[in-house]
Amino acid sequence: PFTRIADLGDTVVLLADNPTPAELSLYLDLLGYFGLQTGAPSLRVQVASPADAASYGNKELLMLGSYDDLAAAPALSNLLPLRPRDGGWHLSLRAEIVETLRGWYQAIRTLKQPTPDNDLAPDGIIEQVESPFSGNRSLLLLLGKDESSIQSMTAGLMAQMPHDGIQGSVSLWQGGNFISHSYSTPEYYLGDLNPVTRVRLILPEHPWIFSIVLTALVAVLAIWLNLWIGYRIRSRLMGVPYDLDGNPNAPVF
DSSP states (O other): OGGGSTTOTTEEEEOOSSOOHHHHHHHHHHHHHHHHHHSSOOTTOEEEOGGGGGGGTTSEEEEEEEHHHHHTOGGGGTTOSEEEETTEEEEOHHHHHHHHHHHHHHHHHHTOOOOOOOOBOOSEEEEEEEOTTOTTOEEEEEEESSHHHHHHHHHHHHTTSSOTTOOSSEEEEETTEEEEEOOOOOOOOOSOOOHHHHHHHHGGGOHHHHHHHHHHHHHHHHHHHHHHHHHHHHHHHHSSOBOTTOOBTOOOO
């Protein structure tokens, strides 16, 4: 979402108060990559501390650093499908429920016992979710376990950008490769579209909306027809025009 504005005017990069050389290198490499994609220098990007992220709720947030930096800013991990806890990474309740159901489904299809994947200890991690401070902004975290992990992840990332192995909501840097997972997160949309195009893009993702709207319209039509038929019956049997509420001497329409 960052290069929607060519000069990154809608982006805030979150860095620790005393970033390490590896973190600064990652920051500069990413800004250079963004400029290469847009053809414009990233002159309006802002830099702030993770502790001040809530002050930039109307911006796209990009956090760079280490796991310890995220631990010092708990507000940023509220919506993450994979969250730091007790020195490791654990699925959120939503993601854990969805992964459990998915494991059961795969077990039924393959007749194999599902193998839980709860002990995650990656060297680096990339996560993108809806910003906890705004409903139409993103929060992207690119974090490493330590200085050497950030260096190796930066090298692997910049060598193949855009990286085919990075997809879904979470990508783990392990063994010199990115391993991606589509852990469940709340959906959100970015950008500006006209209403017709917006409906055309969103409706296939939520087909139940069409069913609900159609059912509601049929129910309204059925109630109206029932009232109209009742009015006609009363008018014919009693010889006096009645309105839909049963009041006599109403004008016929």
